[in-house]
Amino acid sequence: MLYAAVATGSFRRYATYRVATAAGVFTNTVFGFIVAYSYTALWDQRPHLGGYDLPQALTFAWTGQALLAATSMMSGGGIAELQDRIRTGDIAVDLHRPADLQLWWLAADLGRAVLQLVGRGIVPLAVGACFFELALPEAPLTWLLFLASAILAVVVSFGLRYLVALTSFWLLDGAGLSMITGLAATFFSGMILPLPVFPDALAHAAQLLPWAALLQVPADVLLGARTGAGALRGLLLQAGWAVALLALGRLVQSYATRKVVVNGG
Template sequence: MYTAVCVRSFRRYATYRAATGARVITNTVFGFIISYTYLALWQVRPHLGGYDLSSALTYVWIGQGLLSVAALNDLGALTDLQTRISNGDVAVDLYRPVDQQAWWLACDLGRAGYQLVANAAIPMLVGALAFHLRVPQGSGWAVAACWSASALALVLALVVGYAIRYLVALTAFWLLDVRGVQLVYFLACSFFGGFFLPVTLFPPVLEAIARALPFVAVFQVPADVFLQRYDAAGTLAALGLQLVWAVVLLGIGRLVQGRAVLKVVVQGG
């Protein structure tokens, strides 16, 4: 059933064609601007943070590609959940014999799948044409291993991102105006997730904070996996970190959801 939900969600997002096209333009424009700032910075500091220039530029374009896949600006499919919480429709959902968290995860993965094809592919392609980007290197085995590890890291990143957004959406049970929380989420995830600058460039204290937060698992870690910054053991550790965050955050999401359900049942919404 969840597969069907996922596929339906994919199709639904596929109907917003014009919105997708417009988003692609924005992401591409920002991709160019950030690339030029990186070019200037790496000209002065060629191996800053352990990235060579083409790694750094690849980092930029992966980031622009994944910006909408990771649903930073909105809450992705969870926008609907939030609306349903705000207008009380969620009470109906709670009586259905489906697991809420799994249901919305399926929806969101369908959305992410579509945006990966439609929103992420084009900016990355444009970036690859305009700049020299890095693809996984080494022996055939190493390349294959890197691609599969990256795919796994991407899926885990989507789940972690979803788990965070699920918590953000649930705040609508308690707050009338969720824009504030959403803004904090955007700021935290884009800055500490490394979307603008790799967290390795942060001053030590900030980097330590960023590394201790789950946002790195949404972007910084999977990007580093793709850029082959980890050895085999490191890659496993990175994937493990993502997995841990996914489990922990989904668990917290369940706890909070339980509280929210109680609130709805007791107070009638």
């Protein structure tokens, strides 16, 4: 119940920033149009590039905009606050709470992600469907699988960002590393181009990396590119990376918090 309350509180907290949410919806929608028209020009020259036809490619583009804020691909999301608390020493207060540090921040990030998925996810995708021919599924099961995949994408993203945040125990300022990992996420998630478009060796390798779980897998589930056993393998890939990253984060957290020095004390 504690972590459910944390998630609910985080949802309400981000819901209060209505102007910021509206601005984010506008930004995601504008970038959705830019990417969609870029994809249209590219696919006009190379039909079925990467195994996608144009409606599938456009759906991929708008799905990326729908998941961008929820997964915080290019930013720390709520975890950026954890980095600041480590830098300022306020983390000492968090460590004295009768709650697990990792689960606390995971719950808070899930609350944030749900708000972003509803606010900055559904609206841009709906706008894209109004102006472009998208390959959206009709089967409710496909949408349920996509929702499950999107939730796993958020957990994988949290695992990556949490590890980056913990490096602030040693680096003091993890802004540089956050920027590097954000660029990696943008490239290897499929945000720039779907991973199957890459050269074969790079495409196969990239689809095994954790960043592929942020966009490539959920988008393929929504498009029907992964069905049946393929969809199950995609969800298992996401779940495997989620478990591995959370376990690694717990190990690093244990090592980092053995001795915390605040203001020299």
